[in-house]
Structure formats: C-alpha cells, structure tokens
Amino acid sequence: MVYAKKVETEKEYEDAVKIRRKVFVEEQDVPLHLELDEYDADAVHFVAYDGDTPFGAGRIREIEPGIGKVERVCILPDYRGKKLGNLMMQCMEDYSISAEITKLKLNAQSQAILFYEKRNYTITSPEFLEAGIPHRAMEKQI
Template identity: 65%
Template sequence: MFTVRIATSDLEREDAYSVRSKVFVEEQGVPIFLELDDFDNTAAHFIVYSNETPIGAGRFREINEGIGKVERVCVLKEYRGKHLGNLVMHAFEEHAISTSMNKIILNAQSYAVPFYEKLGYVITSPEFLDADIPHRAMEKVLK
C-alpha cells in the first residue's frame, strides 16, 4: 500500500533526503551541495511510503503569495511505472489548495515534460540547464 505524508519529524525529513540522494545524487550524478540547499529548511517535504519504506519524495514551498513551487520530485527506480508520481503530485495540489494557493510552478527535467502535461501543467520557458540536466519551467493554475 502506498501513502504520501508531509514530514512532521526529523526522521521523516531524513526519509525524504535519503530518497532524493539515491535518485538525484547517486543515479543522476547531481552534486550533493546542489541537491540539498537552504530551501530544505523551510520547505514542506512530502514522502511516498510503501508500508513504512520511503520510496518517493518531493518538496513544496510558497514562493509568492498564492504561488507554490514543486521541487525535487522523485521515485526510486524499482518503484517507477506504478503511478506514484501522480500520487505525490495530487498531494502537492491538495496541499496548495488547502493553503489558498492558486498556481503551482515547477522546473521539470525535459524528459518528464509529458508526465506533467498529462496532469495539466503547461510549458512556460525554453529549455535550460539545471545541474547540467535539461529542464523546462511549467505551471498549472488551480481551480
């Protein structure tokens, strides 16, 4: 059974960091000093669990009044293809709506653009590099 929780303890935050480290640092080669940053101290961290095992993560932060930013969305390789990205994105959107936000922005790795487009996000930038990985800025207006 898969569940998404917002971190409320140091242990849950460490679960999120562990998943992010495995995906972004070990798998994709992002330097740890770029992956973990000062925004981690204030962002809401979402963790996807399979029973009590952390298997996915992402963070969310308000960047302007009414606008939230989704960042660091990832799922461990062995759990991909199980629609867990949809699960965590739905949790982000519910959180944004519950905190009176009306727009979500994100920077998607270019290969993932079709995933976000299926969820209603639209491209708002040309391709750019972040940590030497091609990205596109995207956004979704919430109803």
C-alpha cells in the same frame, strides 16, 4: 499500504532526504550541495511510503503569496512506471489547495514533461540546463 504524506517528523524528513540523495545525487550525479540547498529549511516536504519503506519525495516552497514552486519530486527506480508519481503530485497539490496556493510552478526535467502535461501543467519556457540536466519551466492553476 502505499501512500504519500506531508512530512511531520524528523524521521520522515530523513526518509525524504534519503530518497532525494539516491535519485538525484547517486543516480543523476547532481552535486550534493545543489540537491540539499538553502531552501530545504523553509520548504514543506513530502514523502511516499510502501508500508514502512520510503520510495518517493518532493517539496513545495511558496515563492510569492499564493504561488508555490514544486521541487525535488522523485521516485525510486523500482517504483517508477506504476503511477506513483501521480500519488506524490496529488498529495502535494492537495496540500497547496489547503495552503491557499492557487498556482504551482516547477522546473521539469525534459524527460518528465509528458508526466506533468498529463497533470495539466503547461510549458512556460524554452529548454535550459539546471544541475547539468535539461529542464523546462511549467505551471498550473489549481
């Protein structure tokens, strides 16, 4: 069974971090100290599984009352192109609604903008570099 969920145990958190390391640190060369940052302790984390195998991760931080920031969304290469990013985002958006977050912001890697636009996020900034990777800020009312 393929599913995404809010992290509730230390093992689930470790699974999410493992995915983030593989995608951002190993695949995209983001320095570890930037990937695992000071916001991890306060963020709400999410992980996606195929049975017992983790394949996706993400986190949300409430940056202002009612405004959340979606961060660190990633899917392992073997699971990409199968609409599983949508599963991850839907789980995170459902959580946000239950937490009374009414607006989500994110910094999308430029190559992922179309994915977020299909989920009704709109671009709110020119392109900028984050960890050496081109991004654009986006947001969505939920």
